[in-house]
Amino acid sequence: MLFAYTYVPHTMEKMQSFIDFIFFEVWCKAPIGLAFSLDLFENEPDLREVLSAFGFATNAPERGKQFYKDIKAIYELFAPLTPKQIDRLNRWYQANNDIEKVCANDPAVQIARYADIAAIHPDLSGQLESFFKGLYSQQLLDLAALREKIGRIDEHYQAFMQANTTGKCPFCGITEMLGVYHTGREAYDHYLPKAIYPFNSINFRNLAPACHYCNSSYKLSKDPARNATGRRKAFYPYATDASPIEITVVLNTPDIDRLTPADIQLTFGPDTVREEIEAWKEVYGIDERYKAKCCDESSGKYWLTQVLDEWQEDERSPADFLITLNRQADKNPLADSSFLKSAFLKGCQRAGLFDVIAKEGAAP
Template sequence: MLFPYTYVPHQMERMQKFIDFIFHEVWCKAPTSGPFGLNLFDANAELREVMEAFYYSDAQGADFFYGHVERIYGLFSALTAVQIKQFQQWYQGNNDLEKVCANDPATHLARYADIAVNHKNLAAQLGTFFKGLYSQSLLDLAALRAKIGDIEDHYQTFVATNKAGKCPFCGIGDIKGEHHSKREAYDHYLPKALYPFNSINFRNLAPACHECNSTYKLSKDPAYNLAGRRKAFYPFAAAAQIIDIQVALQHSDIENLKPTDVQMQFGPAAITEEIETWKDVYGIEERYKAKLCGENDGKYWLTQVLDECQAYDKQPADILAMRAQQAQSRPYADCNFLRKPFLEACQQIRVL
């Protein structure tokens, strides 16, 4: 990840607070709380109002929410105290995104597949519920919207603070900002298809460009690969990790440059594992190499330098020095973070 987002508090966080209450105060206490009823929500007045409105509503989203909360309550009521404690650890782990990304060994991370080993029916019900929490048919219901606001307002609040205008996961794609009437999709960083408990947690929701979200990442898991758990960049990290990119070209025939002719190195070494996860999940090397070989990117950048040298009677080193300054001050404008190492590679093989 090239740079982190700044987390922006918003009214919609109340939805996760409602889920926190349902999980800890309703489901986890089901073995000793008796029959399911609205009285179980008395300690949370706002949620009680929502549940009561849903109980009397014939809207599909209302029936979905109320019905699944009740069905999952019934399944939790049969769990032992030890099993309840395990679910509590899973719930906490899945919602502590920063520790998940750091691969903290004390964090109990759980996928639906892990839960299904011993709780097949419960895993299925949790899957339907948590995957459906993010649906507009639910979030647009008046009784709920009055309590949590709406996601369009969240997005406008978010981009008023996060103004880079570029996708932090790739640095290439644009992110629609406050002057657009449309918005980007939110990526579930831990995919909602794989993980319960955090599908409406905005620490797990980050706007991403279409290519990152819908073409490359899809349901790829940043927390696991075939070898097991791995580190990943946390989208809302307090401090940015500066990634160094170096390019080497195998020959000087830029017009016929192919991705196989391009070598890329990423650093620093201290965050190698996070970088490898990032490259894997978002197809970074493929996308960057394709850009360097493109007519309107790498080849154009080279032509632009040569044209400027001729027009202004400059040496390539002068132009490259200016590009280096631009890359430092505005790395994501015109893909300066990629243009600089590409032009340096061209200089190394004496194309410049």
């Protein structure tokens, strides 16, 4: 990804703490043999209050009732498990929520998919899948009893965008994001897809706002942490030591008017994050999208027009334009897609396009 987000603490994190309590202090202790009741939640009074409203209030909303029923059903499926099975689920839960180490492909962190749970307990896998996929839903999060404890996700988004002010999607760098001056918001992407991984669907370190194209057109349920050959490294959306991405554009044609994606080669660096780059490119369709932008009339071809028309009218050379552009790209690479614009125009220069068109412009 082009840059990492700054993580923003918020009361919404309390929902994950509720789920942590349910998992470790209720489900994992089910084999002790206690009957399921609100007494199991006495050490988490806010959660107990929510479950009381969902499970016992006469006007309890249907989605709240289902939340309560799901917790109870999973408790009953945990009850006959052996200590070894409980320990395995415990380790999987902790691993799946350590998003940074998952992205680093830390060998000490053994993540689990629903398929892994299904291999040893199909009924439990199905019930967990239903529960965790449903956690991140407005139908649940907007219920008054829960909302009073954790706040609103729209409030989290506003606080998030006040701290993350680039205005661009970090996964592609080319699409503007809805921010603090918009009434709407972008969707939160489940970086480790909730369709594949249990336990982390409401963990905000696994939730990152993404533009519509990255989230809904390209990534969908693609898995950054795994491909067909197995585990791999991926960029962590909240890394504090993110490396800037280097892009080189090579054009295989001197004719800008006939430029197609097949005429463009893209090289990315640095090599120190080669594996992360390959995962990023695959998941977000980066090659296709950057090549398309370079070929677009309003982007790549317009960028070249700027060099050859506007700057030559001021009696300034294309080389001068590139020097200025490179300075701008260093200061603010995301403004006007300068990170790609600069790489593309350098590619045009190497391909001789500046010289070709300059000669054409000098002809009588």
